[in-house]
Amino acid sequence: MSSSLERASPVPGRVVWNLLRRFTWRHWKGQPLRSLLLLLLLSLGVAVFLSIRLANRAAVASFTNFAGVLSQQADATIAAPAGLLPETVLEELRRKTAVRGSDALAGLELIPIVETVCAPPRTGEDSRMGTRASFTLIGVDLVALQNFAAQQKFDRRWFDQKVEGAEKNGMDGEQALVRLLTRSNAVFCSAKLAAREGLQVGSTLVAVVNDQAVTFEIAGVIPGRADQPESPAGLLVMDLPALQVLTGKVGGFDRIECLFPSAAREGANREILLERLRRAVAGVASVRTAESRRMAAELMTRGFRLNLTILSLLALLVGLYLIFQALDAAVVRRRSEIAVLRALGVRDSEVRRAWLWEAALLGVGGGVLGVAGGWALAQGTVRAVSQTVNSLYYANNTEAAGLHFGEALTAFLLAVVCSVLAGWLPAKRAASTPPAQLWAQGGRAAATGGESRLRSVVGWGLLTLSVGLAFCPPLTFQGGARFALAGYFSALFGVVGAGILAGDSLRFAAWLGAWVARRSASRKLAISHLRAPTSRHRWAAAGLLCAVSMTGGMSVLVGSFEHSVSEWIGHLLQADIYLTSDANQAATAYNRIPASTWKQVTGDSAVADWDALLLVPVEFGGGGIRLAGSDLGFYHRHHQFSWLKEPLSEEIFEVQKNAGRCVVSESFAARFRVARGESICIPTPSGERVLEVAGVYTDYGDDQGIVMVDRTHLQEWVGTQEVSTLSLTLRAGEDPEAVRARLRNSHTGLAVFTNVHLRGEVMRIFRQTFAITYALEAIGVGVALAGLGMTLASILAERRAELTTLRALGMSRRDIAQVAAWEGAVLAFCGTAGGLVSSLGLGALLIFVINKQTFGWTLQPAIPLRALLLLGVAVPVVGAVVAWTVGRFGADLPADRTR
Amino acid sequence: MKIRLLILSALSCLLSTPFEGAPLPVAPGDFTPQPLVEKTADGFRVPQPGHRFEFPRDHGSHPEFKVEWWYLTGHLFGPDKERFGFQATFFRKATTPASAESVAGAKAFRADEIFLFHAALLEVGSGRFIHTERLARSGWDAGASVEKLSVHVGEARLRGEESQKNRFTLDASIREEGGFSLDLEALKPLVVFGNDGVSRKGDSPTAASWYLTFPRMKAVGEVRIKDRLVPVEGKVWMDHEISSSQLTGEQAGWDWAGIQFEDGREIMVYRLRRKDGTTDPASALAWVDADGKTTHYGASEFKWEASGQWRSPVSGAKYPLPVHLSAPDPATGKTVEWTLQPLANQQELDGAVSGVPYWEGACRVLSAGREVGAAYVELTGYAGALGRALR
Known part of the structure; x- marks a missing residue:
């Protein structure tokens, strides 16, 4: 090896490549299971993050305007600040925006829209709210739509569609058009809905509008183009005047969507046209651009989506601790080889770069797997996100989340950058320690005094910063939307700061545990390992603290929320029966x-x-x-x-x-x-x-x-x-x-609830909105526990010589497993205890700062003792079980196998 | 008449006749159509002879009739003799005799009347031909005044000036590809074609129209090709035709031409083609002299022949082009022959909205090899797609 390195030394990049190939890869290959597990845990973090991002994107990007179904997203939307736009606005608009035919800004398309949300009627006794997929029923001028179908070369016409398999519908085009325009219940459905429900021309579809169950007749499938996204599954289209009558909106409509001529899609012409529209409807309606409309929808759900995104980072954050401790452990394991390399003349920078490359490659692997997993996971999470958006914000039937390149790239880069960041300190340590010291340190990876001080300073510094940030005001946006940026950073710094300091609790636990362990050799042995905890012990505890802290903090928030909502509905819901449109x-x-x-x-x-x-x-x-x-x-x-x-x-x-x-x-x-x-x-x-x-x-x-x-x-x-x-x-x-x-x-057509039933429904929807939160927390805790197992496995592997001696002295595999179990349990206990303490602080931050700033709700704090107790017991117990299992495998020594 | 009728009324007719180089023989027998009835079976009025037209009212819409159109074609020239041909047509079609059947309370979205707008522009130098179609129900986005000429479909509009009966403005855009704005002034008096004010289109007791034409108008305005503006002047032909039912079941399509001669005279000619391959005896040719006086000729007195064939790459239709026309000249009493030579072959409107492809194009008029005028020619019923599109 040395000769090849020497030959390669004139080219630094090649030295790094050789180090990776001959040195790093050998270690990874030698422990495939652990390597794979690390990769999978990192990819899980990435996958969870990406899945939430994709699900959020799909929920927000669901149906926002009808023009998108025709050809392109509307350039502008005109709506009254309250109620309906009168029909007279249309003629005024046409008159005031008229230009000569030779004007380059000719070609403004105005699409008046009536919109309502309807739902299939209930079946049987099931009257749960929000469980039936709603339909967005759009009323639009079907005659005018034919122009778009022709321009866009859609796969079919709006009128004149035939029963499948039939050669003719028995009518000529004109008859078909007249029939369509004079029928009050003819609707077009999406191809997806038609396929799913087996609908074809002439089929019927029943849906509740206001208080009536209306039987619609399917007039055809919404025309489209193969190279365009399909119409949303829940979209129904009918002739505008017919929907005006059906919804009681005769003489008015909800909005006008505007399509600009291509010369006015951007730049100065766009502004000219927007200004013309604004002047034409001044005092009657407002004009919103596509961006501002999308922004409004995004702002409406921003708080909700950000909460999910931040929670989704939990698994990745815990995963970072794992990468850090895995690479840190690798420094310890490979120190002899590093010393040899250094003695042979490999430069510090080359060792550091090889280490960073290793971290980056780990990130690449985790990123690639995470992107694939994230997309798959998103197909499940999108329904949960969509259902919550449906219950809290707007009608939403999103069923699938596409793989968005930007989001995938973000997740991938996040994996790589985080891995490199996590590998930074181990790389520095591997490169900067003199060879003699590397040899002299023996089997331990104890922190130096300087590191310990630095850790304390950073930990307490982050905690102080966290407290300071908690008092900062939120960012505010147009429309009154707020974003608790400082609050989120306060939470992040608080959790990371507490995690950094978590290792110090291990010494205290060891001191405390010495009395408990005085009569058991295995316990004594376990405790002895924690008296001078390695950095891996520290990071395992930090990871657990992080996961438990966030889980506990969210439990405090949810518990307080539930308590407040419960009190609120106690006040609000006092009648015996409640009715609304089904x-x-x-x-x-x-x-x-x-x-x-x-x-x-x-x-x-x-x-x-x-x-x-x-x-x-x-x-x-x-x-x-x-x-x-x-x-x-x-x-x-x-x-x-x-x-x-x-x-x-x-x-x-x-x-x-x-x-x-x-x-x-x-x-x-x-x-x-x-x-x-x-x-x-x-x-x-x-x-x-x-x-x-x-x-x-x-x-x-x-x-x-x-x-x-x-x-x-x-x-x-x-x-x-x-x-x-x-x-x-x-x-x-x-x-x-x-x-x-x-x-x-x-x-x-009415949904009827008794008081008891409605209270139950409110609480069911409340819990449903937090279902995805619980899942994200569980994944975070799971990753932390897996990290604990990996830490112990790594430590046991390093203690192989010690274990062999212990076996020779008469300890059984079971005894060694017990040592590992105790070590793991105390580690888990420390992480959990620290996590529970910091969860109270985090809970307070979520209740009084983040929630208040994002949603504006005052919550009465309530500590969910049962949930926190469960967390406090379950995590150490599961940690002990994981550690015991790892100990059993770790005690399977080569000497035993050759016996 | 022309394609207008095909699009708007006879949707059940399949107009497909193979190309034949020779002139179609005129169906035997004199043309003695049945007497006109007052109303169609579905309650619309039928144009009657002896009607006293009043303007500007009769330039406007006639809602008691089923079908109506305002049809403008013309030849425009830029400052550097850059040449354009254009077409702009506003069709109105009532779908039911009254509005009672339309959806209640929806004046902005009537279901009992529909408008269709066609526009086309030929840039002769480059051969670029752009066109558009737009369908709209009567209401906020389409309509026609019953008091004067004021018709619009979307942003396209044709309006008469308040104080002048013979001055109009026309605006039409063809999406982002082009458009034109023209101020029009009649250079000759209005012509009413037909016998005693009624133009017969077939033997049926309802197959008739009031056919009003300004055969020569001066046009001044602008043409836009993408974002290039060209000031133009030229001459325009404007038809306004009112009817309730024109086509008969035996008719398969028709050919039409409006010819503006350099000597200040015009010809309007239409040949109705029957499904049996003959020319319908209702076909006619009319001369308009320099003073606006008309001389009519029957189907057997003129010949419309094809001197070639052009196949559309879009619809696959084979159009008999160029056209060879011969007819007696009332000024001399001699038969004169002309060739109507297209300024570009590709002047087919593909019928993307209406489903009726047809050819409507600017032509130069040649006589004995000399250019003697300009014409617009319309050829319908050659694309088999008519039946498919409106099945």
Whole structure:
């Protein structure tokens, strides 16, 4: 070897390559199982991160505008700040944006849209909310769509589609068009839905719109092009006037999507056209570009997505500890060879580079495997993410996540960079220690005094920084969205700082454990190893601390959240029966109950008192909020408000006196920095209203913000008698279940809940939204425990000589396994104990800083003792079991096998 | 008439006749069509003779009739004699006699009336031919005034000036590829073709139209080819035709030409082709003299022959081009022959929206080897795709 290195020495790169090939690879090959495990753990971290990123991307990138189905994403979208756009806007727009035919900006396409969310009717007794995939039903001018189909050379026409297998549909083109335009229930579905449900021209599809189960007739499949993405599975398209009638939106529509001519897609022409549009609809509607619309959707879910992304980094963070300790252990194992190499003239920089290359190659391997695994994992996580987005934010039926090149590259580079970073210190150590010292250090990898001091300084420094960052304000964006950047860094620094200091607890544990271990040789032996812990011991404990700390911290947050929500619904849900449209399976479904229906329901002889809520989405401060109308007096009488800032006057609860007043949710107050007593100007379909904020109440069901006024006023502003939900208080002696059954039978388009059922539903959805969180935490803890096993395996391998002596002195394999188990258990205990302590700090940070800054909710802190206790017991026990297993294998010495 | 009718009314007819070099024989017998009825079976009015046209009202829309179009073709020249040919057509078709059947309350989106717009532009120098089609229901994005000439489909529009009966503006864009804006002024009086104001298109008691034409208009404006603007001047032919049912079941397609001679006269000619391979006796040719006076000739008095064939690479249709036309000249009483030579072969509109491919192109008019005028020629029913597209 030396001769080849000498020959190669004039070319430094070749020396590094030779070192990797002849030196590093030999070690990796010699322990394939451990090498593979390390690679897999790193790839798991990458995979989890990537899968969450892909799932988030898929959920956010789901259907945002209809123009995308036709040809390209809309360049601009025009919508009223509240309610519908009147049809007259279209003619005005055409007139005011008209240019001469020879103008290069000619060719502006305006696509008016009516949109609603509907859902298939319930089957049997299942009335869980959010479990049925909603359909996004789009109303668009089918005649105009034919132009796009022709331009884009779609695979079929909008009208005139035939029953599969039939040669002719019996109509000529004109008849088919007229028939389509005069049918009120003809819809086009996606090819995916048609294939999945076996739908073809003439088939029927039942879906609930408002309070009615409507039977739609399939007129065909949404045309498309083979080289374009398929239409979303949950998309249904029908003729605009027909949907206007069906949804009660006659004379208006929800938005206009604009496609610019190619000369105006960018640059100055784009701005000219945008300005023309803005001027044309000034005072009536706002114009949003595709970017701002996408940004709004992203901002809405940013907090949720960031939380998931950060949690997904847990496994990678723990994986980093593993890489660090694996490479650090390798320095120890290979120190004799390093000393020989150094003595033979290999330069420090070459050793360091070889070490860094090793780390980088590990990152490459882990990155490649992680990207593949991440994509596969994303197919599972996307449904969970999508369902949560559906429940909390907007209708979303995303079923698959594509492999996005940018995300994959990010994950891959993250793996490589993290590996190199983790390998930096071991590489430095391998390169900088003099050969004589390397030989002299024997079998131990004890830290030097300088390192120990540095570790303390860094650890405490990070903790101090963490505390400081916790007091920094969030970043704020347009539309009132906030991002707790400093809070997240505070969490990261806190966990890493605590992890760095975790090793010091091992000495304390060894000192404490000495008394416990005094009567057992194996325990004594185990404890003795921890009196002067190696860096691997430290990093194993740090990894566990990190995982347990984040898991515990999230448990504290979730526990506090659950406690707060539980108290809140205790206040809020006091009626006996609740009703809403059965089509409202997603947060943005605004199906309503017509006046005739709710009057019939509230007139039922079993009903003693009732209230109704009308919800209207409006634009405020550049973002979306909800304007709610309810009987404020009813809320007050039934103590349904949980006040953060109670109204100073009772007048807000009297409809005759509360015009011009409102109460706002805590999220609204935090998002827009509005306080009690201040005035806000809210857009409504009948113009802007200036409202005085009379009070601020808690609402954990919404993080965008709610402004609540008396229903009488809101119905007048909106010009409707419809309502969104109904709550009924029954007469004494009435059985809620019986009334519910009766109402379900008489109103098949309504979802009817009893109080008990609705509370259960709220908590089920609450837990469902955290399901993915639990899974991510479990993976993090799993990786940390696997790291513990790897650490012990590595240590046992190094102690082979010691073990052989112990066996010769009469210790059995079982005894050695016990030593390993004790060592592992104490390690795990230290990591867990440290993790639990820091989880309390992290929990407080999540509750009071990150949650507050992101969602604006005040949570009542509650420590989930049972969960933390379980974590505190389970992790050391599983750690001991893993260590025992590793010990059994580690004690299988070559000497035993040759005996 | 022409393709307009094919697109809008006879969707069930399959117009496919093989090319024949020789002129089609005229179907035997005199052309004595059945008397016109007042209304069609589906309740639309049928054009009646003796109608007193009033303008600008009669330049506008006639919603009591089923089919109507405003059809402009022309030849434009830039400052360096750069030459263009263009076509712009606004079709209106009522789908039901009344609006009661349309979806309730949707004035902005009517289902009882549909508009179709076609535009094409030929850059003669390069041979580049661009075209577009746009379908729109009557309402916010398409419509026609019943009081004056004001028709629009999307951004395309044709409008009469408030104070002038014979001045119009035309705007049409062909997506990002081009467009044109023209100010038009009639140089000759309006012509009403046919007998006593009614142009018969077949034997059927409803096959008739009011056929109003400005055979020669001065055009001044701009042409855009991508982002290049060219100031232009030229001459335009503008038809406005109103009917409720024109085609008969026996007719397979038709050929049409509007010829503007350099001597200030014009010819309008159409040959209706029957499925049995003969020329329908309702075919006609009309001369318009310099003062706007018309002289009509019947099917047997002129000949329309093909002197070649051009096969469209897009639709596969074989079009009989160039056209050889011979007809008596009322000024001399002698038969004159012309060749209508396309300025480019590729002037086929592919029917991407309507499903009806047809050829509509600018031609130079040659007589004894000398260029004597300019023409626009329309050839329909040669693409088998008509039936497929509108099945």
